[in-house]
Amino acid sequence: MASEQQLSAIKGAKVLMVGAGGIGCELLKTLALSGFQDIHIIDMDTIEVSNLNRQFLFRKSHVGLSKAKVARDAVLRFRPHISITPYHANVKDSDFNVDFFKQFNVVLNGLDNLDARRHVNRLCLAGGVPLIESGTTGFLGQVTVHIKGKTECYECQPKPAPKSYPVCTITSTPSKFVHCIVWAKDLLFAKLFGDKNQDNDLNVRSSDATSSSEHAEDVFERKKDEVIEQYGRKIYDHVFGYNIEVALSNEETWKNRARPKPLYIRDVLPIELIQQNGNADKSFVADDSSSVSAMASLGLKNPQDIWSLRENSRVFFEALRLFFVKREKEIGNLSFDKDDQLAVEFVTAAANIRAASFGIPLHSLFEAKGIAGNIVHAVATTNAIIAGLIVIEAIKVLQDDANNYRMTYCLEHPSRKMLLMPVEPFEPNKSCYVCSETPLLLEVNTSRSKLSDFIEKIVKAKLGMSFPLVMHGSALLYEVGDDLEEDMVANYEANLEKVLSQLPSPVSGGTILTVEDLQQELSCNINIKHSDGEVAGVGCQVPDARTEKPLGEGWQLEDFDEEKEPDGMVLSGWTKEKDKTTSTENGASTSNASEAVSLETKEDSDIEIVPTGIESVTTGKKRKLPEMSDATIPDSSKNELHEIDDDDDGDDLFMLDDGDSDGSKKKRLQ
Numbered sequence: 001m002a003s004e005q006q007l008s009a010i011k012g013a014k015v016l017m018v019g020a021g022g023i024g025c026e027l028l029k030t031l032a033l034s035g036f037q038d039i040h041i042i043d044m045d046t047i048e049v050s051n052l053n054r055q056f057l058f059r060k061s062h063v064g065l066s067k068a069k070v071a072r073d074a075v076l077r078f079r080p081h082i083s084i085t086p087y088h089a090n091v092k093d094s095d096f097n098v099d100f101f102k103q104f105n106v107v108l109n110g111l112d113n114l115d116a117r118r119h120v121n122r123l124c125l126a127g128g129v130p131l132i133e134s135g136t137t138g139f140l141g142q143v144t145v146h147i148k149g150k151t152e153c154y155e156c157q158p159k160p161a162p163k164s165y166p167v168c169t170i171t172s173t174p175s176k177f178v179h180c181i182v183w184a185k186d187l188l189f190a191k192l193f194g195d196k197n198q199d200n201d202l203n204v205r206s207s208d209a210t211s212s213s214e215h216a217e218d219v220f221e222r223k224k225d226e227v228i229e230q231y232g233r234k235i236y237d238h239v240f241g242y243n244i245e246v247a248l249s250n251e252e253t254w255k256n257r258a259r260p261k262p263l264y265i266r267d268v269l270p271i272e273l274i275q276q277n278g279n280a281d282k283s284f285v286a287d288d289s290s291s292v293s294a295m296a297s298l299g300l301k302n303p304q305d306i307w308s309l310r311e312n313s314r315v316f317f318e319a320l321r322l323f324f325v326k327r328e329k330e331i332g333n334l335s336f337d338k339d340d341q342l343a344v345e346f347v348t349a350a351a352n353i354r355a356a357s358f359g360i361p362l363h364s365l366f367e368a369k370g371i372a373g374n375i376v377h378a379v380a381t382t383n384a385i386i387a388g389l390i391v392i393e394a395i396k397v398l399q400d401d402a403n404n405y406r407m408t409y410c411l412e413h414p415s416r417k418m419l420l421m422p423v424e425p426f427e428p429n430k431s432c433y434v435c436s437e438t439p440l441l442l443e444v445n446t447s448r449s450k451l452s453d454f455i456e457k458i459v460k461a462k463l464g465m466s467f468p469l470v471m472h473g474s475a476l477l478y479e480v481g482d483d484l485e486e487d488m489v490a491n492y493e494a495n496l497e498k499v500l501s502q503l504p505s506p507v508s509g510g511t512i513l514t515v516e517d518l519q520q521e522l523s524c525n526i527n528i529k530h531s532d533g534e535v536a537g538v539g540c541q542v543p544d545a546r547t548e549k550p551l552g553e554g555w556q557l558e559d560f561d562e563e564k565e566p567d568g569m570v571l572s573g574w575t576k577e578k579d580k581t582t583s584t585e586n587g588a589s590t591s592n593a594s595e596a597v598s599l600e601t602k603e604d605s606d607i608e609i610v611p612t613g614i615e616s617v618t619t620g621k622k623r624k625l626p627e628m629s630d631a632t633i634p635d636s637s638k639n640e641l642h643e644i645d646d647d648d649d650g651d652d653l654f655m656l657d658d659g660d661s662d663g664s665k666k667k668r669l670q
């Protein structure tokens with residue numbers, strides 16, 4: 001039961017909810033039932049069938065309608081006298097500026113992507129509005145409180161990059177099923193059905209591979225009038241047979257690894273069976289390309305069955321055939337989509353055949369789809385718990401009860417018999433470029449990198465600015481806006497194509513650039529350090545790998561992390577201590593990889609979001625938690641610090657005692 005004081009804080013509050021999905025539906029219901037009377041909701045999406053299992057304010061008849069509006073109507077049915085204002089819009093729209101945010105007493109996020117979260121964080125900081133962040137992934141969840149100047153902001157801790165795998169592991173030495181999935185979807189599927197102009201590292205390159213004309217690049221081109229079965233056999237033998245033989249010829253690779261087995265179709269599936277493939281049900285006709293299915297065509301019903309090598313090979317041929325027969329127009333433009341049944345079937349089959357070759361256990365289509373689509377199945381209960389915790393923190397915030405703010409982690413396995421782990425919030429990170437004025441450091445080859453690279457890869461992709469302005473002293477190098485004069489636009493366009501050292505106001509080592517986003521009201525300085533940008537060699541057997549671009553999300557070369565160092569640009573935090581001890585002639589410290597700002601830029605395609613602390617947990621990055629609240633842990637368990645860690649596969653979570661606090665730069669909120 002809420003106290004009188006709490007009730008009056010609740011009744012007088014005007015709150016903004018961003019996101020009306022899994023967490024948002026629960027949150028709106030809980031806010032309304034807790035007595036909140038003035039709630040605004042922003043959500044840009046419409047309702048999909050896949051939302052209905054957990055976004056309980058929505059029904060089948062609502063599919064296609066605005067989430068924000070339907071959520072409002074559903075809640076008004078049991079709380080008719082409160083005010084709920086829905087906005088079917090993107091929170092990044094310019095209407096939602098700092099003045100808009102300032103009208104609220106607290107902002108509550110129920111989002112599913114980093115980009116929108118960072119944007120809201122910045123507007124809350126600019127408007128001085130408290131923010132309560134949340135996220136869930138399966139059984140894991142968290143709620144954090146961000147108050148300008150008092151607690152860390154959402155961006156005080158760098159966010160880890162999406163999980164990535166070295167190219168060599170994917171192309172030559174897979175050891176886990178996920179490696180086979182990445183190979184099947186980002187290499188083989190992309191090669192056969194995607195954009196032909198994209199770089200693709202499917203073929204193991206070695207001197208003998210390139211010398212053989214039979215196995216030259218165009219093996220993947222289907223010749224005019226080439227019978228589809230024959231084309232399929234050629235691809236199969238090339239990728240599962242010949243390429244494995246080539247890889248095996250490099251003895252060094254296999255000294256300490258199990259040797260893979262080349263697979264040729266003649267040994268797996270007799271020719272008659274390929275010809276009969278897909279003829280099991282001749283009456284099977286699917287006009288709608290989205291319902292074309294190799295499983296249906298072959299009479300395979302249960303997606304949870306693990307198919308044999310032979311069955312996988314049949315699915316491989318049938319899916320390939322169906323793409324060419326039923327979806328030919330899309331070939332060349334396809335990219336893997338977890339909701340595309342035929343694509344999932346093809347990728348499952350190809351990954352399993354590769355797994356068989358490398359002695360890796362095979363998986364069902366259901367499992368393969370989960371891995372390929374990065375799916376962590378959402379748990380409605382976790383969303384409900386998290387929504388409840390958001391409301392609890394919101395009430396504290398409205399009462400200015402700073403001593404009792406908690407960041408709460410919802411764990412998968414009990415730790416000290418607790419599933420909910422409350423932690424006192426951290427103080428702001430003094431070197432956070434978002435909530436403090438600390439400059440950043442960028443190591444860049446100023447005579448090679450263009451202004452456009454700097455803007456796209458650093459200012460937009462890493463710093464998350466949408467409408468950037470770049471200044472060198474008082475000289476404007478770049479800005480965007482609707483009201484710019486034509487000659488200014490032409491000047492900026494010309495600047496974009498220039499390398500940094502040749503801009504009208506040249507950028508060199510020691511330059512300080514100011515970058516601003518006017519909508520987010522965020523400004524930060526970047527100290528430039530010139531670097532020749534040479535990258536050290538890698539221990540990979542793929543010649544020329546260094547010059548290859550990463551092959552889609554999750555890809556990187558060993559030792560060279562394109563996410564952190566796009567085109568050799570290294571962005572890192574800048575602290576006074578570092579400056580004092582290691583300053584160089586350019587007035588900047590050498591970069592420390594562990595300090596590099598590595599922020600996730602991709603949109604989450606997962607069913608549920610991968611939130612901050614959870615991200616740290618699931619990507620194996622250690623995150624120290626400060627002393628836990630005396631009120632919430634038994635005396636025997638009071639340790640200075642606790643760490644959340646995980647194993648390599650990312651879903652086991654456990655807490656480790658750690659009496660030593662020297663690793664933590666963060667202080668508890670006083």
Ligand SMILES: Nc1ncnc2c1ncn2[C@@H]1O[C@H](COP(=O)(O)OP(=O)(O)OP(=O)(O)O)[C@@H](O)[C@H]1O
Nearest residue numbers: 019020021022043044045090091111112116607608
């Ligand atoms: N920039 C944004 N502006 C407004 N709403 C956003 C923005 N980004 C994400 N959202 C909303 O946040 C909500 C997040 O909800 P949730 O995590 O449950 O995802 P979902 O899209 O509903 O479900 P799923 O992705 O699992 O199908 C979504 O409704 C989405 O529309």
Ligand SMILES: [Zn+2]
Nearest residue numbers: 153156432435
């Ligand atoms: Zn911060």
